[in-house]
Amino acid sequence: MDQKSNLRLKQAHERYAVAVERQARTRAAAAPAIERRSHRRAAMVRLAVVAAVVVAAVLLGIGWWAHSAADSLSGDLADQRAAQSAAEKAIVTMLTADPADASSYVRNVLTVTTGDQQIRIKGASGELEALIAAQSAPATGQVLSSGVAASDGAGTTVLVIAQTTTPELVGGAAGQNRVGVAMTMERVGDQWLVAQTKAVS
Numbered sequence: 069m070d071q072k073s074n075l076r077l078k079q080a081h082e083r084y085a086v087a088v089e090r091q092a093r094t095r096a097a098a099a100p101a102i103e104r105r106s107h108r109r110a111a112m113v114r115l116a117v118v119a120a121v122v123v124a125a126v127l128l129g130i131g132w133w134a135h136s137a138a139d140s141l142s143g144d145l146a147d148q149r150a151a152q153s154a155a156e157k158a159i160v161t162m163l164t165a166d167p168a169d170a171s172s173y174v175r176n177v178l179t180v181t182t183g184d185q186q187i188r189i190k191g192a193s194g195e196l197e198a199l200i201a202a203q204s205a206p207a208t209g210q211v212l213s214s215g216v217a218a219s220d221g222a223g224t225t226v227l228v229i230a231q232t233t234t235p236e237l238v239g240g241a242a243g244q245n246r247v248g249v250a251m252t253m254e255r256v257g258d259q260w261l262v263a264q265t266k267a268v269s
Contacts, residue, residue: 154260163209
């Protein structure tokens with residue numbers, strides 16, 4: 069190999085060495101920026117994962133709340149319907165009496181009442197039996213309409229409109245053939261019973 073060839077080979081090696089060193093310096097200079105970008109990407113991935121977890125938790129919470137609210141509403145409506153049905157049956161019992169068996173009236177009414185209403189019926193049993201015994205025909209009653217007026221933790225108030233031959237049995241005015249009664253119903257065990265009545269015009 070002549071001197072010129074050796075020189076060219078040496079220069080090529082030197083250029084290669086310079087290029088390798090320059091590339092190393094470039095990589096070293098770019099390393100912090102690459103690391104920062106890597107950290108930013110990792111942070112963005114973590115943030116996306118956290119956001120997804122939060123969204124999933126919120127959706128799960130909303131789903132649980134909606135399910136619980138629906139169950140609660142369904143339960144409330146079922147209770148109101150049960151109280152309304154019990155009130156309709158109770159008012160018929162309270163308006164139905166046979167002069168030939170006045171004592172059975174009080175017993176029947178006591179089975180559909182509770183609390184203050186039951187105490188009042190027991191206290192007025194003598195007067196009620198006398199009123200029924202004095203009737204010339206059996207007392208009857210039937211429900212024309214009813215609806216839940218209010219419902220809370222204390223009970224459910226049902227407004228009942230009834231046709232009857234003896235409205236005074238539930239506090240109505242004698243001589244009328246219809247009576248409106250606000251009936252406060254309370255749950256006792258698995259039954260809804262009449263806790264209070266008030267005749268309304």
